[in-house]
Amino acid sequence: MRQARWVAVGLLATLAFACGVWVMGCPAGATCLTAGGAMVSAFTLAATASLVLIVLALSWPLRAMWLYRQSSIEVRRLQRMSLPSALLAAMGRTRTLNVECIEGSSPQAFCAGVLHPTVFMTPELIDRLDASQLDAVLLHERHHAERREPLRRAVLKAASDVFFFIPLLRWWAERRLEESELAADRAAIGQLGRRTVARALWHAAAREPQGLPAFGGAIEARVAQILGERLDSRPPAPSLWLTSAAGSILVVSTAVCLAHVLLAVS
Numbered sequence: 633m634r635q636a637r638w639v640a641v642g643l644l645a646t647l648a649f650a651c652g653v654w655v656m657g658c659p660a661g662a663t664c665l666t667a668g669g670a671m672v673s674a675f676t677l678a679a680t681a682s683l684v685l686i687v688l689a690l691s692w693p694l695r696a697m698w699l700y701r702q703s704s705i706e707v708r709r710l711q712r713m714s715l716p717s718a719l720l721a722a723m724g725r726t727r728t729l730n731v732e733c734i735e736g737s738s739p740q741a742f743c744a745g746v747l748h749p750t751v752f753m754t755p756e757l758i759d760r761l762d763a764s765q766l767d768a769v770l771l772h773e774r775h776h777a778e779r780r781e782p783l784r785r786a787v788l789k790a791a792s793d794v795f796f797f798i799p800l801l802r803w804w805a806e807r808r809l810e811e812s813e814l815a816a817d818r819a820a821i822g823q824l825g826r827r828t829v830a831r832a833l834w835h836a837a838a839r840e841p842q843g844l845p846a847f848g849g850a851i852e853a854r855v856a857q858i859l860g861e862r863l864d865s866r867p868p869a870p871s872l873w874l875t876s877a878a879g880s881i882l883v884v885s886t887a888v889c890l891a892h893v894l895l896a897v898s
C-alpha cells in the first residue's frame with residue numbers, strides 16, 4: 633500500500649509537470665494572460681476544486697464500503713466452533729454478548745462487524761488464559777464493540793487511503809487507533825487491575841487481522857500505560873504538515889491544469 637501511494641504521488645507529479653508544460657506551450661494557454669482568460673481561469677479554479685472535492689467525497693464512503701466488504705468476506709470464511717465452557721463463564725461474568733469461538737492456530741481475539749460488532753477468539757488463546765485474564769480480553773473487546781470500532785477504523789482507513797496526499801490524516805488515524813486501544817485497556821484495568829491485563833496481553837498474538845481491533849494491537853503504548861508510565865503527547869512533525877500542504881497543492885494544481893487543457897481542446 634505504501635508503495636502504491638508513492639507510485640500515485642509520482643504519477644500525479646509527472647501529470648502536473650506535463651500538463652504545465654502543455655499549457656505554457658500551446659497557444660490556447662495564452663488565453664490565461666488576457667482579461668477574459670483570467671475570468672475563465674477563476675471559473676475553472678472554482679469548478680475544478682468543486683469537482684475534485686465531490687469526487688473525493690464520493691470515493692471516501694465507497695472505499696470504506698469496499699474495506700468493510702473485504703473484512704466481511706474474511707470473517708465469513710472463519711470456521712465457527714461451539715463456545716467452550718470457560719468462555720461461556722467469562723461471558724456471564726463480564727456480561728458480554730455476541731462472542732464467537734473460531735478455529736485458528738494462533739492466540740487471537742478481535743472485534744469485527746459493522747451492524748453487529750462481534751468478538752472472535754481462538755481456542756489457542758482461551759486455553760492460555762486463566763479466568764480473570766479471559767475476562768480482561770472480553771472487557772477490552774467489548775469496549776471496542778460498544779463503540780463500533782470496526783466501523784470507525786474502516787471509515788478512517790478509507791479517508792487516509794483516499795486522501796493519500798495528506799499524510800497528516802494517516803498520522804491522526806494511527807493516533808486515534810492507539811487511543812482506542814488504550815481506552816479499551818483502561819476499561820479492563822478499571823475492573824481487573826493492571827497485572828491481569830498485562831498478563832492477558834502477554835499471551836495474545838501481536839498480529840492484527842485485516843486492520844481489525846485485535847487484542848494485540850498498539851503494544852508499546854499499552855505496556856507503558858499498564859506500567860503507569862507517563863504517555864508523552866506526540867504532536868505531528870513539521871515535515872508532516874509540509875508534505876500534507878505540498879500534496880494538497882499538487883492535487884489541486886494538477887486538477888486545475890487539466891481543466892485548462894480540457895477547455896483549450898473543447
Ligand SMILES: [Zn+2]
Binds near residue numbers: 772773816845
Ligand atoms: Zn483492542
